[in-house]
Amino acid sequence: MGAALAVFGLLTGSAAAQEVRAAVIRVDYPSLLPISRLDLPPEDLGHAGAMLATEDNRTTGQFMGQSYETETVAVPPEEVRAAFDRLVAEGHRIVVALARREELLALADAAPVGVLILNARATDEALRSEECRANVLHVAPSDGMMADALAQFLVWKQWDRWFLIHGSHPEDHALADAYRAAAAKFGARIVEEREFVDTGGARVADTGHVLVQRQIPVFTQDAATHEVVVAADASDVFAPYLPYQTWDAAPVAGSAGLRPLTWHPAHEAWGATQMQNRFEELAGRPMREEDYQAWLALRVVGEAVTRTQSADSVAIRDYALGPNFELAAFKGQPVTFRDWNGQLRQPILLGDGRITVSVSPQDGFLHEVSPLDTLGLDRPESRCTAFQGGQP
Amino acid sequence: MIRTTLAAALLLGGALPAQAYKVFVSNERGNTVTVLDSETWEVLAEFPAGNRPRGITISPDGSELYVCASDDDAVRVFDTETYEETHTLPSGPDPELFVLHPTGNPLYIANEDDNLVTVTDVQTRQVLAEVPVGVEPEGMGISPDGKVVVNTSETTNMAHFIDTETFEIVQNTLVDQRPRFAQFTADGARLYVSAEIGGTVSVIDPATGEILHKITFEVPGIQPELLQPVGVRVTQDGSRVFVALGPSNRVAVVDGETWEVLDYLLVGQRVWQLAFTPDERFLITTNGNSNDVSIIDVAAGEVVRSVPVGQQPWGVVVAPE
Numbered sequence: 207m208g209a210a211l212a213v214f215g216l217l218t219g220s221a222a223a224q225e226v227r228a229a230v231i232r233v234d235y236p237s238l239l240p241i242s243r244l245d246l247p248p249e250d251l252g253h254a255g256a257m258l259a260t261e262d263n264r265t266t267g268q269f270m271g272q273s274y275e276t277e278t279v280a281v282p283p284e285e286v287r288a289a290f291d292r293l294v295a296e297g298h299r300i301v302v303a304l305a306r307r308e309e310l311l312a313l314a315d316a317a318p319v320g321v322l323i324l325n326a327r328a329t330d331e332a333l334r335s336e337e338c339r340a341n342v343l344h345v346a347p348s349d350g351m352m353a354d355a356l357a358q359f360l361v362w363k364q365w366d367r368w369f370l371i372h373g374s375h376p377e378d379h380a381l382a383d384a385y386r387a388a389a390a391k392f393g394a395r396i397v398e399e400r401e402f403v404d405t406g407g408a409r410v411a412d413t414g415h416v417l418v419q420r421q422i423p424v425f426t427q428d429a430a431t432h433e434v435v436v437a438a439d440a441s442d443v444f445a446p447y448l449p450y451q452t453w454d455a456a457p458v459a460g461s462a463g464l465r466p467l468t469w470h471p472a473h474e475a476w477g478a479t480q481m482q483n484r485f486e487e488l489a490g491r492p493m494r495e496e497d498y499q500a501w502l503a504l505r506v507v508g509e510a511v512t513r514t515q516s517a518d519s520v521a522i523r524d525y526a527l528g529p530n531f532e533l534a535a536f537k538g539q540p541v542t543f544r545d546w547n548g549q550l551r552q553p554i555l556l557g558d559g560r561i562t563v564s565v566s567p568q569d570g571f572l573h574e575v576s577p578l579d580t581l582g583l584d585r586p587e588s589r590c591t592a593f594q595g596g597q598p
Numbered sequence: 599m600i601r602t603t604l605a606a607a608l609l610l611g612g613a614l615p616a617q618a619y620k621v622f623v624s625n626e627r628g629n630t631v632t633v634l635d636s637e638t639w640e641v642l643a644e645f646p647a648g649n650r651p652r653g654i655t656i657s658p659d660g661s662e663l664y665v666c667a668s669d670d671d672a673v674r675v676f677d678t679e680t681y682e683e684t685h686t687l688p689s690g691p692d693p694e695l696f697v698l699h700p701t702g703n704p705l706y707i708a709n710e711d712d713n714l715v716t717v718t719d720v721q722t723r724q725v726l727a728e729v730p731v732g733v734e735p736e737g738m739g740i741s742p743d744g745k746v747v748v749n750t751s752e753t754t755n756m757a758h759f760i761d762t763e764t765f766e767i768v769q770n771t772l773v774d775q776r777p778r779f780a781q782f783t784a785d786g787a788r789l790y791v792s793a794e795i796g797g798t799v800s801v802i803d804p805a806t807g808e809i810l811h812k813i814t815f816e817v818p819g820i821q822p823e824l825l826q827p828v829g830v831r832v833t834q835d836g837s838r839v840f841v842a843l844g845p846s847n848r849v850a851v852v853d854g855e856t857w858e859v860l861d862y863l864l865v866g867q868r869v870w871q872l873a874f875t876p877d878e879r880f881l882i883t884t885n886g887n888s889n890d891v892s893i894i895d896v897a898a899g900e901v902v903r904s905v906p907v908g909q910q911p912w913g914v915v916v917a918p919e
């Protein structure tokens with residue numbers, strides 16, 4: 207009955223209530239203070255985005271006969287498994303995870319059949335390739351998508367010679383790999399590469415800037431001729447120190463300067479102002495990427511429920527991966543899933559922290575299926591087999 | 599048959615001397631309204647219209663201009679001769695788009711940030727009702743008999759049919775992503791709802807809420823993602839539907855019977871809203887990114903000129919005869 211009504215687009219608010227329950231697990235990793243205090247994590251990081259999505263879904267649900275409940279938890283990494291097991295035991299079948307690769311995979315592998323996990327944080331390429339899991343949909347973009355988004359802009363600018371500076375942690379090396387791959391993919395050249403070793407010092411406390419002003423020019427001097435410095439600093443150790451301090455007068459991009467982002471609080475285009483207003487009213491603070499990604503994950507669920515009239519996690523996954531799924535996400539075009547690895551296709555914002563400078567994919571980067579597939583692993587490149595290759 | 603009638607009517611219209619109407623354009627970022635003369639296309643005036651003016655409409659007698667001043671949380675009312683603000687109307691928060699009852703009262707206003715449609719009496723200046731609708735209400739259309747007002751909610755993706763007597767939602771139709779505009783035909787038999795991100799215009803039978811057809815758009819050499827339907831206007835006889843296609847900088851001309859797209863007209867950048875002159879000789883388009891309006895000669899199906907207006911033109915209305 208519900209399905210028939212949906213097909214004909216004729217809906218009334220009197221249908222029997224159907225409850226859609228979801229959980230959001232945020233893993234809080236031990237970390238140092240961020241380099242910029244503007245990046246201090248708010249207590250409700252990610253959770254506030256999930257609450258906004260739940261409110262949005264509820265408003266729609268009142269016309270469709272569905273109610274939405276979302277439980278949010280924040281745990282240290284060693285407790286994530288116990289929290290997940292409790293949620294599953296309580297009947298949760300839809301879990302949004304704001305976790306890194308290791309914890310995400312642990313949850314995916316521990317999940318009973320029928321539990322759907324939406325990854326709203328981990329950016330590792332491997333999770334969309336050889337380590338993919340059939341029960342995980344990736345709402346967060348991969349490192350490769352972010353790097354490709356920036357690379358397209360730099361190439362469009364004809365800034366083809368890059369000075370790559372990466373950190374010394376494994377995540378920094380992974381991010382550097384993404385930039386190397388992006389450079390090769392779009393015809394840029396890495397003419398100089400240096401590692402900024404994390405020696406545990408240099409933070410801008412007290413008069414740290416005096417030291418930074420001496421260290422960074424020395425660190426960056428005598429580099430081969432380049433148009434842009436690309437920073438791969440997933441660990442927030444050095445990248446914010448680069449702009450204005452480099453030896454050569456080159457702009458900085460990547461982990462500082464012009465950054466690829468899923469969201470930032472100055473984004474206004476495509477109705478985003480409304481989203482910012484609604485979020486700020488709810489949370490009393492600007493919206494961050496984690497909030498946007500959690501919002502998006504639960505909006506994927508809400509959209510699938512609205513269109514299928516089913517609250518079943520398997521039906522939601524199947525619809526999301528199917529040809530009819532599309533969702534407006536304040537990015538100017540519908541976002542959809544890649545059926546070969548469960549990755550959400552999405553435009554990527556390029557922002558300087560003040561405004562949206564550009565949005566990728568850039569004009570002229572063509573693809574036979576969707577320009578969005580110029581970002582990240584395309585069907586032939588992904589080694590993911592858990593989705594049986596999708597529907598070519 | 600219908601086509602012949604239209605052509606004849608337009609020919610007749612063309613033979614008569616052009617009548618001059620006042621055209622009012624709201625400039626979202628300029629915080630002004632630009633007034634144009636539809637005969638000379640000269641700018642007659644540009645006057646302050648409050649903060650972030652978007653939706654714009656006019657009383658049936660042409661004396662009062664209503665402007666959604668979104669960031670002032672009010673509808674500002676202007677004298678159409680002096681361009682002085684006469685008063686404001688309570689609108690609820692962040693009014694974006696509205697529609698006036700065919701009799702001239704009341705005004706049905708979409709409150710984008712609050713998931714409400716506010717109904718305001720333009721004479722007593724009182725709020726008559728607040729109707730809860732879906733997330734990010736925007737498009738507002740009213741049936742010619744004034745019995746049903748339709749609101750579209752951009753994140754809920756529905757057209758909500760509201761009974762204008764009871765202020766209750768009587769029917770919902772799920773459409774494609776981000777519905778922006780709702781437009782009835784003059785005979786009330788069809789409702790067109792554009793979906794900006796879905797890229798479609800749904801043709802709905804308002805009696806049943808059933809979607810009869812989805813109009814899709816395709817322009818060689820233009821990325822399909824840029825074909826984003828927003829404003830929709832239909833000729834009085836229902837034979838032609840004009841659809842503004844946003845960042846593709848095109849207006850689609852659609853056959854109102856077969857729903858085939860007949861032509862795409864190149865206009866200014868990021869075209870959102872449309873208005874006919876009362877004689878349907880011209881269709882005016884607001885081009886938000888090129889800060890101008892394009893003038894389409896309806897009979898010829900041609901863009902005849904573009905006129906610079908204020909910063910980021912959003913809405914347009916033409917004074918009645």
